[in-house]
Amino acid sequence: MTAFTRPLILLVGALAPLLAGTAAADGFTKQFPLRACDFKPYGGNAFFKLKPGRQLYLSNVRCVGENECDELEEVWITVLPETRLIEFSQDGHSYSVRTRVVQEFETADGEVDEISYNFFADCNPMNDVYYFGEEVFDGEGNPEDDAWLAGVDGARPGLIMPDRAFLLGSKYYQEQAPSAKDRARHSALGLEIEVPAGVFRNCVEITETSPLEPGEESIKVYCPNVGLVIDEELELIAVYDDAEPPEVED
Numbered sequence: 001m002t003a004f005t006r007p008l009i010l011l012v013g014a015l016a017p018l019l020a021g022t023a024a025a026d027g028f029t030k031q032f033p034l035r036a037c038d039f040k041p042y043g044g045n046a047f048f049k050l051k052p053g054r055q056l057y058l059s060n061v062r063c064v065g066e067n068e069c070d071e072l073e074e075v076w077i078t079v080l081p082e083t084r085l086i087e088f089s090q091d092g093h094s095y096s097v098r099t100r101v102v103q104e105f106e107t108a109d110g111e112v113d114e115i116s117y118n119f120f121a122d123c124n125p126m127n128d129v130y131y132f133g134e135e136v137f138d139g140e141g142n143p144e145d146d147a148w149l150a151g152v153d154g155a156r157p158g159l160i161m162p163d164r165a166f167l168l169g170s171k172y173y174q175e176q177a178p179s180a181k182d183r184a185r186h187s188a189l190g191l192e193i194e195v196p197a198g199v200f201r202n203c204v205e206i207t208e209t210s211p212l213e214p215g216e217e218s219i220k221v222y223c224p225n226v227g228l229v230i231d232e233e234l235e236l237i238a239v240y241d242d243a244e245p246p247e248v249e250d
Contacts, residue, residue: 101118200223
């Protein structure tokens with residue numbers, strides 16, 4: 001990946017799952033301390049902010065310009081003013097969580113490719129951000145099979161971005177549903193990143209995998225006070241406040 005360089009020294013000796021959870025047989029944490037959370041649909045942490053109106057715009061324009069990508073891909077990630085109440089039971093306890101809706105609007109060569117609505121909440125007082133499901137639609141508005149929701153068909157919340165126990169080697173499930181089982185591993189810390197939006201420091205590389213797609217992996221990079229800056233070939237172009245989401249045609 002040409003968009004960032006690694007420092008010569010990385011944190012070592014912290015190859016352990018999140019301290020607050022319980023690891024599964026594959027080493028990824030999947031049991032989280034939900035009962036300790038006072039969930040809120042706002043807040044978040046330095047790497048994942050839940051502020052309505054905040055929008056990240058990413059594209060692979062540099063990759064296209066270097067003739068390494070065939071089509072122009074663009075993504076707008078917008079924290080919407082809407083919230084969604086999600087109710088579920090887990091381990092003998094009932095939860096009612098008001099989540100924030102975050103829209104991801106993806107295009108390929110200007111044509112709508114996919115639109116998803118993701119449901120997140122901040123776990124106070126730790127400020128870990130949990131993931132409670134998503135609705136996914138193709139470019140023509142048809143529902144996709146990888147949608148999921150906590151409490152439906154045995155699905156459970158996952159952790160999308162921790163605030164504490166932020167260690168090199170931390171491994172945890174982001175999604176826990178029959179149709180979605182994304183997992184994250186902190187594969188590098190302390191990175192300096194250069195993308196069209198600027199130069200950022202103290203960033204973290206996260207390698208995502210799924211047991212549903214053995215052998216496949218996706219690399220993302222998050223930077224403090226910014227959020228997602230790299231998603232495979234996609235790079236952060238701009239960050240907006242008080243932005244409107246792209247218009248969805250009926």
